[in-house]
Amino acid sequence: MLDLWDFFQHLFNPRWIFLYFGKTALFVLLAIVFAETGFFIGFLLPGDSLLFTAGIFGEDLCKNFYNVPFFVIILIVAGxxxxxNMQGYWLGYKSGKLLYKKKDSFLFKKKHLILAKLFYNKYKTxxxxxxRFLPVFRSFAPIVAGVIRISFKKFMVYNIIGALTWTxxxxxxxxxxxxxxxELKNHLEWIILLIVFTTTLPIILKIKIKKKAKKVLT
Known part of the structure; x- marks a missing residue:
């Protein structure tokens, strides 16, 4: 029997989620996907690596969920x-201004919200x-969309396209x-590290470029 601390430690290991939970792994996957895109604390959760691992264990997910086609599993995750994202939009719409005044904590960093806003200002909807393919931004982009109160219809169009493309x-x-x-399952840890590296590299490079630009300007 796992205690709460062990559970949260293992929660960041996508392979463990599918091996330990077995028949209920799909519901854990859905809960994590919702939390990651619906709440600002979701950036701590495994996103891309979890979906990739879900693809590897796709046949097991199908068997444990009424033997539906894998296509249906993906549609459920996308849904x-x-x-x-709709929850994130609502959170930003209702309390976005308060979030900018919120003090930093272990689960909340104001800089993530500001970076997401800059990202949104540059690329719009x-x-x-x-x-969807970038950690941190995945959790904060819908919140920013709610804060600046873009058209909900426009938000939903890009929300649906993004979710389907990502999943x-x-x-x-x-x-x-x-x-x-x-034999991919035997080397899953290395593949997950590669996914984490490739998804975070653009963020790291962008931060470094901004720092260099500031130095030149000063």
Whole structure:
């Protein structure tokens, strides 16, 4: 029996989630996807690596959920991702201004909100699609959309496109790579590290470029 601390430690290991929870793993996956896109604390949760691992364990997910096609599993995950963004939009719409006044804590960093706003200002509503593939931005972009109160209809169009693109591309990548290379499961930790690195690299580079630009200007 896992205690609460052990549970949260293992929660960041996508492979453990599918092996430990078995038949209920899909519901854990859906809860994490919703939390990651619906609440600002969600940036701490595994997103891309979890979806990729879900693709690898796709057959098990289908068997444990009425033997539905994998296509249906992806649609369910995409639907929850859409709902998560809607929750984020509502959070920003209702309390966005208060978030800017909120003090930093372990679960909340104001800089993440500001970075997401700068990102949104640059790419406008397409940021909702791009942010799906970027940690931190994925959690804060819908909140920013709510704060600046963009049209909900416009928000939903990009929300749906982004959710479908994100879930289908990453989950299908894991699914078909596993079929081509069955031994993939034995090296999953390295693949997850690669995914984390490739998704965070653009953020790291952007921060470094901004720092260099500030030095030149000063």
């Amino acid at each position: 929850v991702a859409i709902l998560g 397409t940021a909702l699609i791009m942010s 289908f591309s990453i989950m299908l990548a894991g699914h078909y790579l596993d079929k081509s290379f069955p």
